[in-house]
Amino acid sequence: MENCNGEDMKQRVALKPMDAEQLREYGHKVVDFVADYYKSIESFPVLSQVKPGYLKEILPQSAPNHPEPLEDVLNDLQHKIVPGVTHWQSPNYFAYFPSNSSTAGFLGEMLSAGFNIVGFSWLTSPAATELEVIVMDWLAKMLKLPEQFLSSGNGGGVIQGTASEAVLVALLAARDRTLRRDESVGIDRLVVYGSDQTHSALKKACQIAGIHPKNCRLLPTSSSTNYALNPKVLCETISEDSRTGLCPFFLCATVGTTSSTAVDPLPALGKIAKDSKMWFHVDAAYAGSACICPEYRHYLDGVEEADSFNMNAHKWLLTNFDCSALWVKDSNSLVQALSTNPEFLKNKVSEERLVIDYKDWQVPLGRRFRSLKLWMVMRLYGSENLQNYIRGHIKLAEYFEQLLVGDPRFKVVAPRTFALVCFRLEAPKNSPDNGEKLNRDLLEAVNSSGDIFLSHTVLSGQFILRVAVGAPLTEERHIKAAWKLLQEKATLLLEQDAL
Ligand code: PLP
Numbered sequence: 467m468e469n470c471n472g473e474d475m476k477q478r479v480a481l482k483p484m485d486a487e488q489l490r491e492y493g494h495k496v497v498d499f500v501a502d503y504y505k506s507i508e509s510f511p512v513l514s515q516v517k518p519g520y521l522k523e524i525l526p527q528s529a530p531n532h533p534e535p536l537e538d539v540l541n542d543l544q545h546k547i548v549p550g551v552t553h554w555q556s557p558n559y560f561a562y563f564p565s566n567s568s569t570a571g572f573l574g575e576m577l578s579a580g581f582n583i584v585g586f587s588w589l590t591s592p593a594a595t596e597l598e599v600i601v602m603d604w605l606a607k608m609l610k611l612p613e614q615f616l617s618s619g620n621g622g623g624v625i626q627g628t629a630s631e632a633v634l635v636a637l638l639a640a641r642d643r644t645l646r647r648d649e650s651v652g653i654d655r656l657v658v659y660g661s662d663q664t665h666s667a668l669k670k671a672c673q674i675a676g677i678h679p680k681n682c683r684l685l686p687t688s689s690s691t692n693y694a695l696n697p698k699v700l701c702e703t704i705s706e707d708s709r710t711g712l713c714p715f716f717l718c719a720t721v722g723t724t725s726s727t728a729v730d731p732l733p734a735l736g737k738i739a740k741d742s743k744m745w746f747h748v749d750a751a752y753a754g755s756a757c758i759c760p761e762y763r764h765y766l767d768g769v770e771e772a773d774s775f776n777m778n779a780h781k782w783l784l785t786n787f788d789c790s791a792l793w794v795k796d797s798n799s800l801v802q803a804l805s806t807n808p809e810f811l812k813n814k815v816s817e818e819r820l821v822i823d824y825k826d827w828q829v830p831l832g833r834r835f836r837s838l839k840l841w842m843v844m845r846l847y848g849s850e851n852l853q854n855y856i857r858g859h860i861k862l863a864e865y866f867e868q869l870l871v872g873d874p875r876f877k878v879v880a881p882r883t884f885a886l887v888c889f890r891l892e893a894p895k896n897s898p899d900n901g902e903k904l905n906r907d908l909l910e911a912v913n914s915s916g917d918i919f920l921s922h923t924v925l926s927g928q929f930i931l932r933v934a935v936g937a938p939l940t941e942e943r944h945i946k947a948a949w950k951l952l953q954e955k956a957t958l959l960l961e962q963d964a965l
Contacts, residue, residue, distance in 0.1 A: 481533075492536050499540055500572070503548075507556050507939070511916025514552045521550060552919065557939035560948065561921035563724070563752045563781050563886075564936030570846040571786035574839030584832045588821035589813045591835065595822055598625055598837035601844065605779070605791055608758045608849050612770045615793035617822075623793040624800075624827040625836045629751035630667035632776040632792040635828060637671045637716055639799040640745030640773070644715040646802075647743075651713045657681045658716045659703065661695040661730065663723040665749060681712065689926055692881055693728035695719065697735060704742055716745045719772075721765050722753025725923040725930075726880040726888050729753070732768025740771055748772045751790070755782035756860070756884050759853045765883075773799075782859075782885075782936050783852065785839045801826040855938075859885040862945050863935040869949045875956060879925060885935040890928065891956050894963060902929045904959060911955040918948045 482488065524546050554565050585594035602623025606615050615621045626632045637658070645651060653676055660668045662684045672682045683703055687693045704714045717739045719730040732748065739746035748769055754777020756762040769775055776792045779785040794800055805826040815821050825831050843852075863885035870876045870889050880888040891908055893901025909922055909931055923930050933948070 495536060495540065499543070504555070504939075507553055508558065510548065510551075510553050510556070512553050512556045512558045512919040513561075513913050513916065514550050515914070515916055516550045521546065555937060555939065556919075557937055557941065557944045558918040558948065559937045559940075560933045560935060561919045562932075563934050565780060565787050566782060566784045566936070566938050567786045568784035568843060568847075568938060570842040571784055571839050573846075574842035575786045577838045577842075578835040581835055583835055585835060586825035586831045586833055587811060587813065587816055587823040589815060592821075594833075594835045594837065595824055597835075597841055598824065599623070599822060601837045601840045602791060602793065604844055605840065606793055608852075609754065609766065609777070610763055611766075611775060611793060612795075614795040615775065620797060621793065621795040622797050622822070623791060624824055625840070626776075626790040626792050626828060627788045628667075628790050629665065629749060629776055629778055630670060631829060632774070632790050633665075633667050633718060633747060633749060634671040634674055635792070635800060635804065636745065636747045636774040636776075636794070637668075637675050637677075638803040639794070640716045640747075641675055641677070642803040643745065643799050644713065648713075654678055654681075655711065655713045656716075657683060657707050657712045657714045658718070659683045659685065659700060659714065659744075660718040661685050661687050661693075661720070661723075663687050663693050663695075663725055663728055664718055664720055665724050665751070667749075668718050683707075687728070689880075691728075693723060693726050693925065695730040695735065697731060697738060700735065700738055704738065708742075714742050714744050716747065718747045718749055721748060721750035721757075722884060724752070725932075726925060727753060727883045727886045728880070729765050729883060732766070732771070734768075736768045736771025745773045746771055748775045751776060751778045752781050752886075753777075753884050754791075755779070756856050758783075758849060759856055762856075762884070779840055779843070782856065783843065784847065784855065784938065785843050789836050789839055791840075797822075797827065804828065856885075859935045859940070862940060862942060863887055863933070865942065866933055866935065866945050866949065869945075873953065875960070876952075879928065879930055887933045887935075888923070888925065888930050889933070890930050891959070894960070900928065904963065905929045905931060907959050908952070908955055911959065912948075912951055915951065915955075917951055 553559060555567050583591040583594055585591040588595045599617045599622060603616050606623055641656060644656060656677055658672055658677055658681065664684060669682055685695060685699050685703060687695060707714055717735060719732055719735045721729050736746055753765065757766045774792060774794045776790060779789040779791050780787040816823050824833055863882060867878060867882050867887050870878055870887065875892055876889055877892050878887065878889050890905050891901065893904060906929060909920060912918055912920060921932055923932055
């Protein structure tokens with residue numbers, strides 16, 4: 467204390483970190499900032515154009531000793547941070563998959579930050595656990611999931627941060643269930659199945675769960691099945707593995723693969739999983755949202771055989787990141803794999819097994835009040851609006867696909883099932899690399915313009931461009947402008963190539 471000068475002391479006394487009136491004043495200013503950001507979002511380059519390390523050059527090397535005015539911070543936000551933001555919510559954002567925000571999702575996120583609870587067990591905030599159970603049942607009903615996934619029986623839903631965490635906890639539950647079932651099986655004999663289109667999250671989950679890398683089978687797909695996993699190839703691989711003394715235990719099917727939105731044949735795969743006593747996980751991280759529409763629900767046919775099902779409400783269902791919905795039929799298998807019960811967390815309701823303690827359904831202990839976001843989205847919008855929102859994007863993707871089909875220089879290279887269009891600029895006949903450089907250059911040209919942002923993939927060895935329609939503000943005019951830009955850049959590149 468003696469070392470502090472008077473000014474320091476004054477600052478410390480003045481600090482009121484959760485003063486209600488300051489929160490009100492600053493909160494309004496920050497909401498205004500965000501609202502203005504959305505108003506002007508189209509004026510920014512969609513893909514940030516900054517160079518690596520740009521921020522270090524313009525921010526101080528250490529934190530301030532004394533408080534700074536909010537206005538100064540917001541000013542820096544506008545002029546130093548925003549240039550380094552890639553605008554996922556821009557209507558001209560078509561890369562990867564969408565990651566929706568909405569007013570309802572934003573408000574839910576604010577409320578969650580407001581309460582700032584850490585709801586690892588029921589006791590730590592009963593409403594957080596109970597609201598999560600309820601909204602996950604609501605969403606399960608919107609998706610017409612089998613009753614076994616509802617909380618009324620042995621199953622139920624839980625909000626994970628990401629689809630990667632969802633597949634990891636499913637894999638851990640499956641691993642332990644299998645090892646419990648047959649004590650003679652060692653972890654080194656456990657085999658996991660997916661396809662070469664399965665998201666890399668499965669491979670990462672295997673690495674974390676101790677599955678030997680050589681026992682992670684990512685079976686080849688091809689254009690002959692539109693990049694869906696072939697049940698025959700799976701059956702043959704399982705038979706061979708079983709014959710050599712290995713233990714097939716986990717199958718991950720995808721509804722809407724990341725590269726091209728391929729849909730694995732759930733009914734056939736589910737039967738194979740059942741016959742082989744494997745855990746069957748369905749990853750519908752992106753396309754799950756579309757399945758709230760009756761006309762797309764058939765893509766989930768076969769989910770009845772799944773042990774776990776996952777979709778990301780934060781991708782395409784207007785729920786701000788993060789909100790990954792996972793349902794399991796047997797919640798006990800998660801608890802058996804993930805539960806710990808240290809003295810300092812013990813309490814009467816948990817001991818009496820009257821409640822869910824979600825800490826036992828996930829990797830971390832602490833958890834946020836994420837159900838508020840989903841609750842706000844469902845209540846402020848309603849399922850009919852959410853269905854129409856999805857339909858709107860699929861219509862825009864269809865429109866973009868038609869534009870492509872009308873220009874013989876371009877080719878659609880995989881069926882468009884939802885709102886992702888995979889295409890490429892056809893290579894001139896004498897192209898030494900089958901048009902790879904041409905398409906890479908096209909991607910670079912449109913992205914560096916800042917007008918739109920697309921991403922790419924490789925299918926059947928070919929470099930492919932992807933347009934994923936799904937940002938909340940995207941309208942037909944944005945699709946038209948994106949197409950015009952693609953055509954212009956293509957013309958330029960083809961002219962250069964011809965020289
Ligand atoms: N599964 C699929 C099909 C995906 O498309 C993605 C991401 O796009 C993931 C899993 C991983 O998602 P997350 O970032 O939620 O882990």
